[in-house]
Amino acid sequence: MPSQPHSPEPPRATRRAFLAGGLGLTALALAGCDSKDTPVPSSPTASAGPVIRTFHFGSAADPATLDPAISGDNETFRITRQLYEGLIGVDRETGAPIPLLATDWIVSPDRLQYTFILRRGVKFHDGTDFDAQAVVTNFEHWIALPSDVRANSDQGFTQVFRHSEQIPTLPKSIPEPKPKPTKEGDGNETVDPQQLIDHAAEVELLESLREQLKANPFVGVTSGGTASYFGSIKAADTHTVVLTLRQPISGLIEALTLPGLTLASPKALATPAAENGQVSYLSTQPVGTGPFAFVSWKDGAITLRSFPEYWDAATVQGNPTAPTLVVFREIRTPSGRLGSLDRGDIDGFDLVAVTGLRELVREGKLIVQRDPYSVSYLGMNQKNKWLAKEEFRRAIAHGIDRQKIIEQFYISGTKEARGFLPASLGIKSSDTYYGPDSNRAKDLLESIGYDGTPIPFLYPLNISRAYLPLPELIYAELSRQLALVGINLAPMPMDWNDGYVATVRSGDVPGLHLLGFNGGYRDPDDFMGALFSSNNRQFGYDSPILSAQVLLARSMPPGEQRVTAYQDLSNTLAKDLPALPLAFPISALAFNDTVKHYPSSPVLDEVFTDVKMTT
Template identity: 45%
Template sequence: MPDLPLSLVSRRAMLTGTLATTALALAACTGKSGTQADPSSNASASSTPIPRTLRLSASAPPIKLDPAVVADNESFRVTRQVYETLVNIDLDTGGAIPGLAESWIESTDGLTYVFKLREGVLFHDGTELIAAGVIANFKRWESLSSSQTASSTQGFFDVFHYDCDIPKLPKADDLEPEVKDGESASAEQLATQQERVQQLTELQKQFTTNLFTGKSKGGSASYFRSVEATDKYEVTLRLRRRLPDLIEAFTLPGMAIAAPSGLTGGPEDNPAESLATAPVGTGPYKFVSLDKVVVRLEIFADYWNQKRLIDNKQHPEVVLISSIPSPYNREGALLAEEVDGFDMVSVDTMRTLVRNAKVVVQRDPFSVLYLGMDQRNKWLAKPEFRKAIAHATNRTSLADKLFIQGSKYAATILPPALNIPSPENTPSHDESKAKALLDEINYKGEEIEFAYPLRVSRNYLPLPERTFAQISEDLAKVGIRIKPRPIAWTDGYVKTVQSSEFNGLHLLGFSGGYRSADDFFSGILANKANEFGYKSALLDSQILLARSIPSGEERTNAYASILKTLDEDLPLLPLVFPISALAFNGNVTFYPPSPMLNECYADVQMTNSPALKS
């Protein structure tokens, strides 16, 4: 396909939120906005046809194009087009539907799954998807190094908790509150202790049974037992303990199936090294190039799901994804008609988009922004200090001022869509309580380092610098002094704040990959010892046992108890459940927003911009 100029021209009336999505869909159905221009008015008959091209601006370049060893959504933005998973997500319900596996059967004990693969599916290298290729991916995932798995939060190790061990339950004495010499525990501390002792008693009953069956090549708490090809198009997976959310977990981008040809040929410690820069999957788009900050994808002519493409004749044939860190510059590129759309609309850019009659499509909130509080810090180690920060931070104001309308303050790390009740009496904004707590521990204004990212926008953090500034202002009002630590996102911000070398406050967040509370607990707390200086055998035990409870009241209560433990220990302060949004010019007539960011461009409906048709 021919190379294309960077400049596009487009126009459309402004819509926002659900209204925008509905109107775009209606326009596509009626054909009013989706019809192609008359070829006679464009290039001559002898000219090479210009493919429908979607030019989308993201906030950062992809880190790697190997979804098994990354955790950033900008990488997944690309890999979701190139790769596919055994199980897919229904765009309407968010539930699991067939993907590369056309069906599956679960055994009555929940320990065996048999997947029937689709026949005739081709990888971009021309080879066919068969069970042996799926097994090759599993074997590769099992053998990933610790450094590779440390960079992933939505892959094999996270789904199966492959390297985890069964936690050792604490003793009742370990749950006694810490008090100063000569002082007595408060009534609140004693009540918490009593409740935790009761929880421990219930946990001990369950830990007397054999929690896992069969041998493990990973940790003692690994859910993965074995996988084998039981027919050419049949894969049988066996578990060591029930995982009721397993099918939904298979939709995670890190569980994408790569072509076996890409799994070999690299160095001994990373045979699949080529996938980082040259991904090969079964998806509707094949990877063509990554030139500086622009990724080029082209439609895969032999894509197995031709019905998907035929039913949407206005899908992009070429996708160009560029990187523009600043939300204001992304907005400028759209207004200058250099791109068709951009992601991570901020509350500030929203105003300009409204004035310029651009299309805005919002996603339902399914991510959380939080303030990490590392307990290896002298002051952050004190429960009173962390609670003072919670009372000092005006989360409602933060959500209202710096996030798109409809974003809400977060009382817990679980989005409302998961329907897990919040603990009673979570810390609310109260400056007088914050000051009283600081006086109680004799805090005299010592500086606390506070890290925040530069030159990036995330769906949970569209305006990092201003978010940092507002929280710092809140803390200053109660006497907490901050030492700013700005770190460019591309200079290893996440790695820094999740390391043992950094022991202060930091801003970070998590985007849910599928509808499961365990996804949030596991994703946010996977590195809690380094990120928050936090260890809790009680919490680890609660999470492990809750993970295997089928959906229902018992499971809801178990997750509510986990939230209560987190609220009492306060290793992090949930801040906001943000609504994220994309903006488009009028040549994009439908975009499929997903709370889980599982957005395939083969479902976009568009016409070429006037610039490309002239």
């Protein structure tokens, strides 16, 4: 159905924001400590006026790149959200999509065509006008990226449009369960009645998926895979863009708020890479339309300054204590960030560790807490001989006490994950649950004759993430728990900045691994599509049935049928167990009394024009 009409130029809504509907902000404001002197920059901006306010932020890692279209890195997105904007924003109070660079949008009755009316009078930081051709140029740039580069994106064109994917080929049949010797040892064989029930359900699901794929074909030509949702993007006039899909995407408007779908200057896109080995000029010289412009990246620090020609003057004027300069500095350890805050070297930092939270509270720092919208998980790559066995994966699941891990390493309020979808999405978790049961784990290992072969276990060093606040300690506890049930591990620690994520995703080290995913918009496909949309090498898991379930569910209109589809999908994952979800973490930031307010967001959509500093 067509979208609700918008006024041609609606009043300014509160700028980009976090999800509502159960994802509200929890903040603990405590008495501040002595403020530090704010250094004066050598070249103040025209918009700063007589007062220069510099916001020093401690980052857990340097960004992998400053081009959000080719990144899956939250440290990249934290910075690029200040520099770039997309067509759609999110209202802080309601969670509803709101106009940003598009002032209005119309959806065709078949949900395949989206017409966007663009905001006038917007300029990129290099002076280039923002118009319809700029939007088209960005889409053309994303499509033209090499597939291996495009695959690096977690929250952009690849995730939303699945441009390189193929329609899954479903199996002709589901093998019947094999009879096993009876417990009496009388030479007879029998099939577990529950296995027969499960087999019948699998057959029914297969036939249903086959009929649905036939009834919902992709339409039109494609320049990508057979399951690409992208049809075309055209400029109807200077300020109107028409996006055509090959199959509906129910969460498309929400997905267009993702940081990887923000828009860059066409002039910058056409400029050769500034450094050898870089994929794009934007990797080190970002150029967007956002409220801050890039200044420099050197000596482990990235500096931004307010953009004097920013189109939304009301946002800037409405917060007279917003920072005029922002400096991101890499501080890789939780203790290092804590010490820098205590010394006044930084004004705030993200990813407060539970080990430092008590000290921060005692010292009267401002603690801002995010509601959970990420999931941590233990990946099990089925290319490994033992992990290929269903019984072995279940033994691992029964050997782990997730609640103990949460109590030791996560902030209070973190919940055990019994699926991959946060509770706020309203999708019931599977009834299949692998609770801690050491005896069951040992029985499963014995049933398959596990011989003690060490299982490679990749885990990251020198990093904190919302989903992995203390990865080295989490690994140590998992290792201890699995050793108690008889599973031997071969630890494979790897520095995060040495390509940890790329190594995990390549599947080149089949075994166990620690990773997670932070949601970017309010739709279950954000999680399921990103993690399980097709053959994913990090899990060594190729399930045409699951791929078909993901493909069909994301196109269903909102309603009971779609909810049921995602519940069925959760059941498939619980049965196949390519990964064990561990936790839906609470994360937190800490600030000195130089900061009065910080715009916390579960999806990390935190734009610093909303930061309020002391004058």
